[in-house]
Amino acid sequence: MKKESKDNTPFYLGIDGGGSKCKAVIVDVSGKVLGTGISGPANPLHGYEQAINSIVDSAKQALLDAALPIQKISQLVAGVGLAGVNLPSLFNMMAQWQHPFANMYLTTDLHIACLGAHNGNDGAIVIAGTGSCGYSRIKGSTNIVGAHGFPQGDKGSGAWLGLQAVKRVLLSLDGFEQTSQMNNIMLQQLNCRNALELVEAVAKQPASFFARQAFVVFQAARNKDPLALDIIRDGAHYISNVTRRLLLDQPPAISLIGGLASKLTDWLDQDVRLSLRPPEQLPEIGAVIYAKQKTKNKK
């Protein structure tokens, strides 16, 4: 279903859709970035309608930013990397979407992040953002480590760090753990006077809420708070182990990416830290690279 009109050079749209936000970039054939956009959550696990709305919204914003007409959306060749679509049922659901683009090449957020980090080349990435996991792609074969989701997994991620903080603050306020600097930081941040109000403030909150509480742990750790140090060390230990696991695949390069990458790096084991290389491109550019690779393969 190629909707692309023949008289126009196509633009590429790169989408990086995660549990907290969706980022879009529009790039011309030469690779020049024309515009970017950002919108809400785009993990279809948390809602199909929300995911497709976020993708379209961010694309429209990027068109606006690029000073291109909205109608141009039907000429975009889209590379779309989404969280959640590693689950086959969600991949199939999204693949059947009657999208407004000329073409859509769908893959996981992990794949585009890896393509971005290594500028289209083979390699591995460890992601520590709202969630966490490891991913490598070498000679066409893929390895995923972790990606267990919230609240049952994603150790070392923002949501995991925030959940541990909430957990231990509640126990501490009840006197089952020692007093922690996290207690007051968190109560203040969430505008709560006591444990009961904190219970109410955190009830039924999504992973993104807990990820926003991760800063509490880092702030308290800076002042050597033992509970906060314990949480960070536990999380960083897991991230170190995930990295080591990926290194067994002997990737040409490995990068730590995601919102917590810079904060976590110092806490990783030295051998792991030394193995890491800064990412070359953003995940949304990785999505463009993916679309270009797929278009090329089609020819």
Added chain:
Amino acid sequence: MKKESKDNTPFYLGIDGGGSKCKAVIVDVSGKVLGTGISGPANPLHGYEQAINSIVDSAKQALLDAALPIQKISQLVAGVGLAGVNLPSLFNMMAQWQHPFANMYLTTDLHIACLGAHNGNDGAIVIAGTGSCGYSRIKGSTNIVGAHGFPQGDKGSGAWLGLQAVKRVLLSLDGFEQTSQMNNIMLQQLNCRNALELVEAVAKQPASFFARQAFVVFQAARNKDPLALDIIRDGAHYISNVTRRLLLDQPPAISLIGGLASKLTDWLDQDVRLSLRPPEQLPEIGAVIYAKQKTKNKK
């Protein structure tokens, strides 16, 4: 708004509404149980409409069971104990419900459980069901320990045990924890072939789902599985501590109640185990006791 018709002796309705189910009992003025009913979740935190529907459904079932006409619902004096209403916002929401009963006396599920366990007398309870917490009521003053909710708290509860199991099975299947007997029990139970299918099966599941996985831990622990033993000991340690905390209030009696009570008792510290007394009545009877106390106070 007394809807009770003057020419009829009232019946009492006792409601115990929790996160997994709602139990109803109808009792006559002499205290004789006429009928019982059971329906779905009734914690308003998980949905107001669902909560009120579950309450009404279970009440209608109890009327049916008692061979009383459904219209009799408007003559019932209802004692309603609900999970979630310890949060003031939810208490107020439920208190404003235009209920179909003659009168409704609303309180927490903890309060009615305690009234039931000690047949209307002062005392303390430790609940280990889908969630966990401690509660005491002595000379009109109340103490709540825990009740932090899922997934951030409720240690030692079914949901907590199940979540720990899922967490560790996923890490074990990824090779980050030793192999556990829980791995195969859980994969089989959830009809999954591997970690990826397990990730999909547990994604976005509520506390009640995780509570149903708690049996995996007990089953593996029976065969001395180290990971399962570790989880149970950690949970039981917390329940022991909650009990000890309540004993500081010197309650006339203390009971461990809830779906996991019988399974957890053996794992509690001996001093704690010896302090426990079996509950006298069910929580829904405690709700009737509450309604009777309130009616009496009104006279």
